[in-house]
Amino acid sequence: MLLAYFQLALSMALVGINISIGKEIVSHIPVFLFSELRFLIALLILLPLLSMRGEWKSSWSKEEGVVLFWQSFFGVFLFSICMLYGVKWTTATSAGIITSTVPACIALLSFWILKEKLLRNSLWAILLSVCGIGLITFSGESQELSRISMLGNLLVFLAVISEALFTIFAKRLSGKITPFQMTAAINGISFVLFLPFAIAEGMSFSWGSVPAATWLLVVYYAVTASVLSFFLWYKGVAKVDASKAGLFTGMMPISAALVAVLFLGEGFTWFHAIGMLCVLGSIYIGTNTKDRPAAVIAKD
Numbered sequence: 001m002l003l004a005y006f007q008l009a010l011s012m013a014l015v016g017i018n019i020s021i022g023k024e025i026v027s028h029i030p031v032f033l034f035s036e037l038r039f040l041i042a043l044l045i046l047l048p049l050l051s052m053r054g055e056w057k058s059s060w061s062k063e064e065g066v067v068l069f070w071q072s073f074f075g076v077f078l079f080s081i082c083m084l085y086g087v088k089w090t091t092a093t094s095a096g097i098i099t100s101t102v103p104a105c106i107a108l109l110s111f112w113i114l115k116e117k118l119l120r121n122s123l124w125a126i127l128l129s130v131c132g133i134g135l136i137t138f139s140g141e142s143q144e145l146s147r148i149s150m151l152g153n154l155l156v157f158l159a160v161i162s163e164a165l166f167t168i169f170a171k172r173l174s175g176k177i178t179p180f181q182m183t184a185a186i187n188g189i190s191f192v193l194f195l196p197f198a199i200a201e202g203m204s205f206s207w208g209s210v211p212a213a214t215w216l217l218v219v220y221y222a223v224t225a226s227v228l229s230f231f232l233w234y235k236g237v238a239k240v241d242a243s244k245a246g247l248f249t250g251m252m253p254i255s256a257a258l259v260a261v262l263f264l265g266e267g268f269t270w271f272h273a274i275g276m277l278c279v280l281g282s283i284y285i286g287t288n289t290k291d292r293p294a295a296v297i298a299k300d
Contacts, residue, residue, distance in 0.1 A: 001240070004239035006236075007232040007233070008232070008236035008237065008240070011229045014229045015225065016251060020259050022225075024217060029218070032198045035080060035198065036198030038222045038225065039194065040222075041219060041226070042222045042227050045223065047184065049180070053180060064173060068186065070169060071165070073189075073193065074165040074166060074169070075163060076166070076190040076193075078158070079166070102160055102163055105161060105163075105246075109242075114168060131278050167246060170182070174237060179234035183231045183234060187226050
């Protein structure tokens with residue numbers, strides 16, 4: 001079980017680290033074109049490995065194929081679009097606070113869709129996680145909240161729901177499709193979904209204007225975000241409840257904040273410190289299996 005927790009934590013830490021790297025990349029390459037290149041590189045790595053591992057052939061049912069499609073559509077395609085345009089029409093503070101509800105959304109969706117039980121310590125862990133991530137996010141922005149666009153907030157919240165559904169679908173497929181196959185399938189489906197938008201951006205893009213260092217970052221991003229992060233998440237979520245897995249999304253803002261402080265020179269405040277402790281505390285509480293039966297909230 002500890003290995004599964006480590007895999008989940010490392011997966012989300014990689015996502016957080018890549019936030020700063022992604023910002024640097026999209027300053028030179030359009031978002032949809034960059035996404036397409038990311039999935040292309042990932043597939044060039046994954047497809048030969050699938051063949052070498054003897055996992056090229058699969059006996060997926062039609063239902064499992066449909067779940068894979070919706071996982072990619074919600075967790076990768078729709079998430080990217082909603083977050084991309086949502087943050088344009090709302091403040092960064094509001095977007096961060098809204099995304100801090102990911103653990104709660106995963107827990108609630110796993111309760112309704114997967115019929116998982118909500119334990120008392122899980123509820124406390126969710127509350128602590130939301131507070132912690134909110135503190136980390138809120139401390140990084142001082143813009144007033146009075147002019148928040150409701151449309152932007154709605155889009156960011158839809159991105160949160162999409163991220164939660166990604167974990168729910170992954171849990172439904174665990175044990176039926178190998179993590180390696182799921183990783184390759186998600187990248188392949190996402191490649192097709194982003195293709196029309198990438199072609200439109202690529203036709204008017206000045207390819208020679210991109211620095212060589214940026215191309216290296218694209219390769220690094222593809223390997224860590226599209227291969228390692230997906231694979232580690234699938235491995236970990238197969239062994240734990242989706243609600244517990246959701247708590248580890250708290251590692252994303254922690255790693256993002258540490259990278260910003262250590263490598264980008266951004267300030268570190270008491271809000272950051274308290275927020276990180278809250279998130280780590282939520283993971284400890286949520287993964288503590290000593291729950292009493294009386295604390296169980298079951299769905300009728």
